[in-house]
Amino acid sequence: MTEGSGFQLxxxxxxxxxxxxxxxxxxxxxxxxxxxGFPFATTLxxxxxxxxxxxxxxxxxxxxxxxKSIDFRTVVVFGVLNGMSIGFLNLSLGFNSIGFYQMTxxxxxxxxxxxxxxxxxxxxxxxxxxxxxxxxxxVGIASITDLKLxxxxxxxxxxxxxxxxxxxxxxNTIQKRLKVSSTQLLYQSSPYQAAIxxxxxxxxxxxxxxxxxxxxxxxxxxxxxxxxxxxxSVSVNFSTFLVIGTTSPVTYQVLGHLKTCLVLSFGYTxxxxxxxxxxxxxxxxxxxxxxxxxxxxxxxxxxKSADDSLPVTQMAQKEAAPLLTTKNDNNETKKLNGxxxxxxxxxx
Numbered sequence: 652m653t654e655g656s657g658f659q660l661x662x663x664x665x666x667x668x669x670x671x672x673x674x675x676x677x678x679x680x681x682x683x684x685x686x687x688g689f690p691f692a693t694t695l696x697x698x699x700x701x702x703x704x705x706x707x708x709x710x711x712x713x714x715x716x717x718x719k720s721i722d723f724r725t726v727v728v729f730g731v732l733n734g735m736s737i738g739f740l741n742l743s744l745g746f747n748s749i750g751f752y753q754m755t756x757x758x759x760x761x762x763x764x765x766x767x768x769x770x771x772x773x774x775x776x777x778x779x780x781x782x783x784x785x786x787x788x789x790v791g792i793a794s795i796t797d798l799k800l801x802x803x804x805x806x807x808x809x810x811x812x813x814x815x816x817x818x819x820x821x822x823n824t825i826q827k828r829l830k831v832s833s834t835q836l837l838y839q840s841s842p843y844q845a846a847i848x849x850x851x852x853x854x855x856x857x858x859x860x861x862x863x864x865x866x867x868x869x870x871x872x873x874x875x876x877x878x879x880x881x882x883x884s885v886s887v888n889f890s891t892f893l894v895i896g897t898t899s900p901v902t903y904q905v906l907g908h909l910k911t912c913l914v915l916s917f918g919y920t921x922x923x924x925x926x927x928x929x930x931x932x933x934x935x936x937x938x939x940x941x942x943x944x945x946x947x948x949x950x951x952x953x954x955k956s957a958d959d960s961l962p963v964t965q966m967a968q969k970e971a972a973p974l975l976t977t978k979n980d981n982n983e984t985k986k987l988n989g990x991x992x993x994x995x996x997x998x999x
Contacts, residue, residue, distance in 0.1 A: 662897050666906060669890035673910045676883040683876040691864040693741045694852035695877065699884035700845035706885045707838040719835045721825070729825060729836075730843025733818045737848060738855055739811035745859035747804035750795045755808040757787050757795075760904045763816045767900070771820070775901075778947040783905070786940030790908045793915060793933025819900035826896040833892035841888070905944055912937050 683689050711718050744752045760783055767773040826836055853864050895903045912934045915926075 665893040672886035691856040697848035702881040704841040730840040734844040734847035736814035748799040782943035789937025
């Protein structure tokens, strides 16, 4: 098996793990919050991160991976930023209508593209941009219902978009620039993410639910679902860092909308949630957009790999081609930009 084939299998595996674990935790948390009446989402997320850190700590003690130190300031800023992202997303859901919250999640993709284009000089082809537009339209049709605006909710949504975009871009950038794996980065940053949510979570949850997480009456069944949710979250957090590190923040967001479509479909087929022709149409359009994005991404990846594998002389010819001169009928060389060039001279 070639190195490229192994990398592709790793990417496919990380995408599959992310989808499976995320859909599983949504189902588990829906049962915990809707059926069993445990509404403290932010506090639950802090427990997820603490369990994730403890699991990774045990894993490195048994030498399943080698920890790598990261600059203290970098990892603290990164951890706090991701913790704030989770908090702002929960607050956005609490202070906005479901429709406006879905619009907030949809806005993360174009803002991520904008930030990567402006600050990282990354280029997105017209085909990729078109496929993302089709995807967003489909998800919007499938999931957006009411759109009620309010000032506080809009500010919280803007903060959620900003922190989420920057956090996910940093997840990808830190792994590549510092040459750390997704496991190493998650191990270093999860304590700080957990800490900020552990401190702020009870206040955020009380603000949203008017209930105190410490005054909640915990039954054995609720505790069991909390433990199950925390165990699944280890896979969710790991696969999130893995997908962003091996692909890109935009691809991770595309994957997130696939999960939304799967959860909607699951709710209809298994739980018999209300479903309309609009939902079905939106999901089909979204899946078509995801298919386009996947196709164009693979094609561009193959093209890039082919360019990277070209011999030095062919690369030089390719780069020099726009500058090479053409000869007129009298075999005289035309001047481009005031400089006379010949093929032989350009390659020497």
